[in-house]
Structures are given as C-alpha cells and as structure tokens.
Amino acid sequence: MEKFQQSMYDLIVETSTKLPKDVRRAIARAKVRENAGTRAAMALNTIVENIQMADENVSPICQDTGLPTFKIKVPVGVNQIEMKKAIRAAIVEATKNGKLRPNSVDSLTGKNSGDNLGEGVPVIKFEQWENDYIDVRLILKGGGCENKNIQYSLPCELEGLGRAGRDLDGIRKCILHAVYQAQGQGCSAGFIGVGIGGDRSSGYELAKEQLFRPVDDVNPIEELRQLEEYIMENANKLGIGTMGFGGESTLLGCKIGVMHRIPASFFVSVAYNCWAFRRMGVKIDPATGEIIEWLYQDGEDVDFAKELEKAEAAAALEQGDTRVIDLVPPLSEEQVRQLRVGDVVRISGVIYTGRDAIHKYLMDHDAPVDLNGQIIYHCGPVMLKDEEGRWHAKAAGPTTSIREEPYQGDIMKKFGVRAVIGKGGMGAKTLQALKEHGGVYLNAIGGAAQYYADCIKSVEGVDLLEFGIPEAMWHLRVENFTAVVTMDSHGNSLHEDVEKSSLEKLAQFKEPVFK
Numbered sequence: 001m002e003k004f005q006q007s008m009y010d011l012i013v014e015t016s017t018k019l020p021k022d023v024r025r026a027i028a029r030a031k032v033r034e035n036a037g038t039r040a041a042m043a044l045n046t047i048v049e050n051i052q053m054a055d056e057n058v059s060p061i062c063q064d065t066g067l068p069t070f071k072i073k074v075p076v077g078v079n080q081i082e083m084k085k086a087i088r089a090a091i092v093e094a095t096k097n098g099k100l101r102p103n104s105v106d107s108l109t110g111k112n113s114g115d116n117l118g119e120g121v122p123v124i125k126f127e128q129w130e131n132d133y134i135d136v137r138l139i140l141k142g143g144g145c146e147n148k149n150i151q152y153s154l155p156c157e158l159e160g161l162g163r164a165g166r167d168l169d170g171i172r173k174c175i176l177h178a179v180y181q182a183q184g185q186g187c188s189a190g191f192i193g194v195g196i197g198g199d200r201s202s203g204y205e206l207a208k209e210q211l212f213r214p215v216d217d218v219n220p221i222e223e224l225r226q227l228e229e230y231i232m233e234n235a236n237k238l239g240i241g242t243m244g245f246g247g248e249s250t251l252l253g254c255k256i257g258v259m260h261r262i263p264a265s266f267f268v269s270v271a272y273n274c275w276a277f278r279r280m281g282v283k284i285d286p287a288t289g290e291i292i293e294w295l296y297q298d299g300e301d302v303d304f305a306k307e308l309e310k311a312e313a314a315a316a317l318e319q320g321d322t323r324v325i326d327l328v329p330p331l332s333e334e335q336v337r338q339l340r341v342g343d344v345v346r347i348s349g350v351i352y353t354g355r356d357a358i359h360k361y362l363m364d365h366d367a368p369v370d371l372n373g374q375i376i377y378h379c380g381p382v383m384l385k386d387e388e389g390r391w392h393a394k395a396a397g398p399t400t401s402i403r404e405e406p407y408q409g410d411i412m413k414k415f416g417v418r419a420v421i422g423k424g425g426m427g428a429k430t431l432q433a434l435k436e437h438g439g440v441y442l443n444a445i446g447g448a449a450q451y452y453a454d455c456i457k458s459v460e461g462v463d464l465l466e467f468g469i470p471e472a473m474w475h476l477r478v479e480n481f482t483a484v485v486t487m488d489s490h491g492n493s494l495h496e497d498v499e500k501s502s503l504e505k506l507a508q509f510k511e512p513v514f515k
C-alpha cells in the first residue's frame with residue numbers, strides 16, 4: 001500500500017480541479033437550454049470558461065473546499081488505520097499546494113486549523129465488502145449549497161403547494177419546494193440527492209449518498225424513476241435559472257433513494273449541490289495502493305473550448321442592448337445611483353474582501369482601512385505565499401451574501417461603503433439601506449473562482465489574518481472584474497422578483513400527480 005498516499009493526493013487534486021464527465025455533460029445540456037443573450041446564459045458562459053481554466057491551471061474550480069468527505073469500501077483485512085493516516089497526510093499536502101483552501105474551523109474558538117484537519121475533518125467512512133479492490137469516492141461539497149439542504153417531516157404545509165402528505169405525491173411536493181427555496185443561493189443550476197425515510201441523520205446520509213450516483217444513471221425502482229424524471233422536467237419550469245438570474249436551467253440532476261422508516265416519522269431529506277459538483281472516485285489495488293481505474297469517466301466528453309467559441313459568437317451579436325459600465329473605486333454616491341438592475345459593471349482598482357468574521361467585527365470596531373466609497377467583496381479566497389513572502393490568489397469566487405444580511409446595511413452606512421459584490425442576493429434590510437444610503441449590490445458568478453482569480457492582478461495587503469485565510473480582509477487589485485447589478489439604489493431587486501415569480505410558478509404544481 002506504499003502508493004496509497006500518492007493515489008489519495010491525485011484523487012483530491014483531480015476532484016478539486018476537474019469536473020467529472022457526467023457533470024460536464026449535464027452543464028453542456030443546460031447551456032443548450034438557456035437562451036443566448038440573457039444574464040443566465042452569460043453566467044453559464046462564465047461557468048464554462050471557469051471549468052476550462054481550472055483544467056488548464058490545475059487549480060480549484062471553486063475556492064470553497066467544503067467538508068472533504070471520503071466514502072471507502074475495502075476488502076476484509078485491509079488496514080483502515082493506515083489508510084486514514086495516508087488520507088490525512090494527502091489532505092495536508094494538497095492544502096499546502098493551494099489545491100484546497102484551509103477550511104477546517106474550530107466551532108468554539110473560530111480558529112482555522114490551517115491544514116484542513118480537525119475534529120472529525122476530513123470525514124472518512126469505511127465499509128467492508130467482498131470485492132478484491134478498494135473503492136474510494138470523494139466529494140467536496142461547498143458551504144453555500146450545504147446551507148440550502150432541507151429536511152421535511154411529513155405531513156406538512158408548504159408555501160405555494162399546500163399540504164404534503166405521507167405518500168409519493170407529498171414527496172414530490174417536498175422536492176419541488178426544496179429546489180424553490182434554494183433559489184440561486186446554492187449556485188444554481190444544481191444537483192439534488194433525495195433521501196426518503198430513515199431518521200434525521202440517516203435520511204440526510206441517504207440523500208448525500210445519492211450524489212455519488214452517476215448523473216445519467218436510471219433509478220431501478222420504477223416509482224422513483226418516474227419521480228426523478230418528473231422533477232427534472234418540472235423543476236426547470238420554476239424560472240430560477242443559473243445563479244438565480246431567472247432562466248431555463250435550474251436543476252441539472254435529481255437522484256432519489258429510499259429506506260425504511262419508523263411508524264411515527266416520515267422524513268424527506270434533500271441535499272443540494274451546486275453546479276461545481278466535485279465528486280470523483282477511484283478503484284485501488286489493495287496490494288500496492290495504486291489507482292487501477294478512475295470512476296465517473298464513462299461516455300462522451302464535452303469540448304468546452306468549442307462551446308465557448310459558439311457562445312462568444314452569440315454574445316457578440318447580443319452585445320447591443322447591454323449597458324457595460326466601468327467602475328474605479330472610490331465610488332461617489334452619484335455614480336452608484338446611476339446604476340440599475342441588469343447593468344453589467346467592470347471594476348478596476350482595489351477591492352476589499354469581507355465575509356462572516358469581518359462583518360461581525362466591523363459592527364463594533366473601526367475598519368482597518370478607509371472604506372469610504374469602497375467596494376466589499378464577499379469572498380474567502382485560496383491564497384498562497386511565494387518564496388519572497390508575496391501572496392497570490394489561486395481561487396477567488398464570491399460567497400453567499402445573505403449570511404451578511406443582519407450586518408450589511410449598517411456597515412455600508414457606518415463606513416460609507418458604496419458597493420458589495422457577492423452572490424445569491426440579499427434581503428429587504430439591505431435593499432432599504434442601498435436606497436437610503438446610495439449603494440449597489442453586484443452579483444458575481446458563484447463558483448467561478450478561476451475566472452475571478454485571473455482578474456486579480458496583485459494582492460496589495462491583508463488585515464485581520466488572525467481570522468484565517470478565508471475570513472481575513474484581503475486588499476485585491478483587480479482589472480475588469482465583471483459582475484451584474486442585481487439590487488440597486490432605487491428599490492429594485494432581481495432576487496426579490498425571481499423569488500416572487502418562482503413562487504407563483506411553484507403553485508402550478510399544487511394538484512396531485514402521483515396518486
């Protein structure tokens with residue numbers, strides 16, 4: 001087994017940097033559906049470009065490593081303790097090499113361990129089997145989509161859909177509702193795994209297990225096959241679209257599993273995974289530890305380079321009616337008030353990252369830099385220091401902004417911040433503050449971590465690094481950083497509009513389908 005650690009390192013790097021073929025095909029299908037020229041189509045093009053860049057740079061597709069989860073099947077007699085040690089060592093090495101972001105945080109002190117190890121991290125689950133090889137599967141499921149997982153206890157009342165009872169039709173309603181409530185915040189278009197039955201923990205476990213099924217397999221249970229097909233057809237009618245910009249591609253895959261339950265409980269658990277569906281697997285020789293075969297690599301590969309050429313040609317034709325506005329911070333109130341929902345902005349200059357820890361901190365501390373007229377970027381990048389001690393951004397896409405909702409408006413007013421960049425949109429409190437104070441919300445494309453890292457020309461400084469790499473305030477000099485205005489200072493919010501219209505569309509699925 002002396003090659004096992006290297007094999008695990010290769011698996012981690014491959015999972016973090018290259019999407020498997022089945023996922024690529026699903027994204028390519030979504031591209032065909034999304035109408036050229038819309039914001040959703042533009043977002044999908046950025047996603048495709050990002051996938052391509054991650055391939056070429058062998059760098060993380062998305063900056064969020066998630067909670068690395070290994071599922072391993074071993075022949076009887078294989079030493080699991082040694083395997084665990086090798087996996088942990090491979091995780092540390094991949095983190096050191098910028099293939100993973102240090103993502104393991106002490107829940108009580110908030111301290112980032114710096115190497116992706118911690119109490120219960122990574123997750124490693126073993127099972128024995130009677131085959132003569134080892135099967136290792138890895139999923140890197142990010143936090144934004146994890147936060148959109150949802151569990152229903154039937155019977156229940158669902159907004160838009162009415163009562164969901166303890167039957168297949170009730171399950172149908174829960175799944176549609178799960179897609180609706182995620183909106184664009186889990187970086188749609190997404191994939192869902194559904195677990196029917198079990199208790200609260202085994203139900204979620206089953207839901208997550210479904211994410212290991214190939215996207216294009218067929219459910220062997222006839223009712224579930226029908227339900228999967230129904231969901232794929234109808235969830236895409238909700239009009240949420242890529243990034244929640246509105247559009248035709250909301251769901252890329254739906255896999256449903258079932259287990260027994262106890263008489264009093266009926267859970268439907270839904271695990272939501274973003275488009276950056278990083279899960280991979282290998283077969284391992286138990287004698288040497290070498291990789292015998294890569295999984296999820298059957299079937300046709302998608303030539304994204306060709307797809308991009310087509311998209312660029314279409315975009316050139318559509319350019320006409322899009323306002324593209326160049327912004328160089330510091331921004332004035334007047335400049336910001338000219339921006340309207342739907343405008344595309346291109347930022348050049350220095351922007352400051354700030355996410356959960358920074359927002360909490362700024363509520364009762366001074367800012368480490370003058371933020372007047374400045375732009376805050378909701379982002380926790382992957383950073384590497386070179387031999388001369390200079391920092392480089394290896395992956396830097398936006399994080400889910402709604403988590404900052406309790407703070408954002410107050411912080412914008414307190415420090416004179418004029419714009420925030422993030423993804424998934426923000427709520428009524430922030431919208432009101434944008435109106436009162438003169439501010440704007442800019443939606444970047446979630447998961448496009450290579451695309452945005454490429455816009456970062458230098459790292460000019462960092463404050464509050466004691467919060468850990470993802471939570472520190474990085475000063476990033478960017479060039480042509482592109483984002484879409486989705487909330488403006490005139491009370492308009494694309495997110496509010498899409499949420500409202502998708503709720504109306506959800507209501508069309510109220511009547512029973514599976515009797």
Ligand SMILES: O=C(O)C[C@H](O)C(=O)O
Nearest residue numbers: 064142143144380399400
């Ligand atoms: O932690 C992050 O970088 C982002 C997170 O995955 C998110 O979707 O909000």
Ligand code: SF4
Nearest residue numbers: 062142144187274447
């Ligand atoms: S930022 Fe988006 S793509 Fe990345 S892990 Fe979070 S939900 Fe997934």
